[in-house]
Amino acid sequence: MKIHHHLALRAFIAAATFQTLLLFAAGQEAEGTIVLEGALLIDGTGRPPLPNSALVIQDGRIRAIGKTGPLRYPEGAKVIKVRGKTIMPSLINLHGHLGLTSGLEQSAENYTKENILKQLNQSLAYGVGVVVSLGTDQDLIYRLRDMQRDRDWPGARFYTAGRGFGVEGGYPPPMARAPDRYRPRTAEEARSQVQELASHRPDFVKIWVDDNFGRMPKMPAEISTAIIDEAHRHRLRVVAHVFYLADAKGLVEAGVDGLAHSIRDQEVDLEIEREMRGRGVFLIPTLVRDESTFIYEESPDWLDDPFFQAGVSPEVLKVLKSPALAEKSRANPDLKKLKAAFEMAKKNLKSLAEAGVKIGFGTDSGPPARFQGYFEHRELQLMGEAGLSPMQIIVSATRTASEILGADSEFGTLAPGKRANFLVLDANPLEDIHNTEMLVEVWQSGKPFPAIGAD
Numbered sequence: 192m193k194i195h196h197h198l199a200l201r202a203f204i205a206a207a208t209f210q211t212l213l214l215f216a217a218g219q220e221a222e223g224t225i226v227l228e229g230a231l232l233i234d235g236t237g238r239p240p241l242p243n244s245a246l247v248i249q250d251g252r253i254r255a256i257g258k259t260g261p262l263r264y265p266e267g268a269k270v271i272k273v274r275g276k277t278i279m280p281s282l283i284n285l286h287g288h289l290g291l292t293s294g295l296e297q298s299a300e301n302y303t304k305e306n307i308l309k310q311l312n313q314s315l316a317y318g319v320g321v322v323v324s325l326g327t328d329q330d331l332i333y334r335l336r337d338m339q340r341d342r343d344w345p346g347a348r349f350y351t352a353g354r355g356f357g358v359e360g361g362y363p364p365p366m367a368r369a370p371d372r373y374r375p376r377t378a379e380e381a382r383s384q385v386q387e388l389a390s391h392r393p394d395f396v397k398i399w400v401d402d403n404f405g406r407m408p409k410m411p412a413e414i415s416t417a418i419i420d421e422a423h424r425h426r427l428r429v430v431a432h433v434f435y436l437a438d439a440k441g442l443v444e445a446g447v448d449g450l451a452h453s454i455r456d457q458e459v460d461l462e463i464e465r466e467m468r469g470r471g472v473f474l475i476p477t478l479v480r481d482e483s484t485f486i487y488e489e490s491p492d493w494l495d496d497p498f499f500q501a502g503v504s505p506e507v508l509k510v511l512k513s514p515a516l517a518e519k520s521r522a523n524p525d526l527k528k529l530k531a532a533f534e535m536a537k538k539n540l541k542s543l544a545e546a547g548v549k550i551g552f553g554t555d556s557g558p559p560a561r562f563q564g565y566f567e568h569r570e571l572q573l574m575g576e577a578g579l580s581p582m583q584i585i586v587s588a589t590r591t592a593s594e595i596l597g598a599d600s601e602f603g604t605l606a607p608g609k610r611a612n613f614l615v616l617d618a619n620p621l622e623d624i625h626n627t628e629m630l631v632e633v634w635q636s637g638k639p640f641p642a643i644g645a646d
Contacts, residue, residue: 224249224265225637229274231619232256235589235604237582240621246278248611251637255607276631277616279585280605281320282567283592286430286451286475286553289324289332289349291366294507295559299369302329310563311346313502316643317564318633320602320612321592322347323553325430325451326355326397329370333391345640350596352430353388355397356381356418361408362401362432372399378417385421394596396422397451399432400442404525409438416445430475434532439463449473449551449595453536455481464546473549473595476540478573479566480555481533487511487560488520498628499565501643511560537577544579551595552588564643568627575624584624611637 225248232244234256245262247255255262264270289310290302314322324332332351339348357363357372365371373388375381388396398418402409419429419442428448433439435456442450443466453476454463467474493499494511503511510516523529544550556566567588574584593603602610613634618626630642 224254224268226264226268226270227273227278227615228259228270229272230276230278230615232605233277233279233585233621234606235280235586237586237590240277240619243274244278246605246611246613248634248637251611253605253607253609253611256605273615275617277619277626278605278613279616279620279627280589280603281612281614281633281635282318282552282571282588282627283321283596283603284314284319284347284553284556284567285323285551285592285595286325286477286555287314287322287563288327288555288557289322289351290329290557291327291369292557292559294504295510297366297559299366302331302369304331304335307332307335308346310557311349313564314347314567315345315633315635315640317502317567318614318627318630318642319347319564319567320633320635321349321596321598322563323350323395323596324352324557325395325553325555326352326372326399326432327557328353330391333393345635345638348602348635350394352395352397353391353393355399356384356410357399358408358410358414361410362399362403375414375418378413381414381417382421385418385425385427389422389425389427393427396427396429397432398429400438401432401434404528412441412445415442415447419446436460436463440466443467443470443472446470447472449475451475451553452477452480452555454539455532455536457535459539459542464543464548467543467548468546471549473551473591474540474543475551475553476536476574476577477553477555477570478533478536478540478577479570480561481529481536482569482573483561483566484529485520485523485526485533487516488523488526490517493565493569496628498568498630498643499562502562502564537573540574541578544583549591549595550579550583550587552592571620571624571627581621581624585620610635614642 227246232241243259245259290307291297293301328351355372357374359374373384375384400410422429430449430451431442431447432451436454439454554566554570556563571584590604593599602612615632617629617631620626633640633642
């Protein structure tokens with residue numbers, strides 16, 4: 192695949208400010224009705240794709256979908272020929288982190304309006320239409336979210352869990368000069384902190400239940416249970432970072448709504464499969480997050496993928512390919528454990544999917560060396576390596592993800608009345624999930640946006 196103009200696109204993303212985004216949006220208003228004619232259309236529901244389709248867009252939404260020929264277009268519609276292309280819904284990342292990273296450095300100083308919007312633009316350029324920022328945000332995020340809801344400026348639409356919940360001295364470690372997560376010491380304190388969080392109207396509540404291979408204290412069950420109970424009193428759903436099967440079982444019994452990672456210490460059993468399926472607890476696998484914990488020891492092939500390189504600076508790429516990073520990765524005392532956890536995560540994803548558990552989609556992208564935009568496509572590929580079919584993967588990253596958000600009436604699938612959020616690809620991802628990298632165009636609310644890798 193050849194990448195044209197990616198340096199110019201990267202410069203556009205890097206230079207984006209709130210004011211220029213508003214101007215860009217104002218200049219991209221669709222005029223009249225647009226019809227994309229001739230593509231193979233994957234609607235995200237799991238139904239077979241529609242060949243030789245016609246997709247009619249008006250006022251940022253889908254007006255009609257049908258076969259080219261029988262479907263009648265509104266008078267004066269602008270027809271765009273896309274024969275030989277494939278159209279599918281934009282990706283929805285249910286587990287990301289916004290604002291804290293620039294290049295390969297994570298710092299509280301990076302958490303600015305400009306950096307957040309830059310990252311939302313990069314995500315959208317890669318075809319990610321929605322990002323959930325899960326637990327590492329500062330109060331600025333609420334103002335930006337409200338502004339985004341009021342105006343359709345470019346960039347991925349985002350949701351936030353605000354500040355998440357850990358325990359003192361526990362996972363994840365606090366960041367210097369940044370507002371820390373909530374770290375309740377008692378169940379009563381946990382309830383009070385949930386009440387404070389609820390005043391900001393977050394989209395989720397995030398908790399971390401992990402001990403970092405036994406090195407840190409883990410959140411006690413009475414605290415996680417209090418958080419879940421109080422969150423539900425405020426009609427907020429709780430997503431938990433987990434590692435161990437035993438913790439996952441306890442959280443599911445306590446009423447958690449979703450698991451933010453695969454279970455990685457041992458194989459899942461019939462009990463957890465039954466309970467997650469019966470209670471509607473969803474799983475966000477984040478396989479690419481687990482891969483990223485060890486993969487740089489071997490300079491992965493995808494570092495040479497032009498689709499990846501289009502979204503990173505030459506300086507970052509040089510570090511990623513450096514012997515120093517490879518040596519640092521090989522020296523990690525947990526290297527074998529991390530590789531084993533990755534393999535277990537894939538195995539358990541397959542088992543839970545076969546058991547009928549709701550499988551969402553997410554990457555944990557945003558921290559250093561977890562690349563927003565590209566990692567979503569890598570996650571699709573790893574889900575395929577775990578044994579899911581291309582159609583299962585696409586449904587997970589579109590329809591199921593939108594259902595988890597409670598936004599399936601707005602986006603996630605392609606149907607009349609929904610937002611015209613979709614990708615135009617040069618190849619069919621049902622034949623090979625890697626073909627999501629063959630991006631031609633990204634459309635958000637009926638407006639085209641510059642795509643990474645497009646000619």
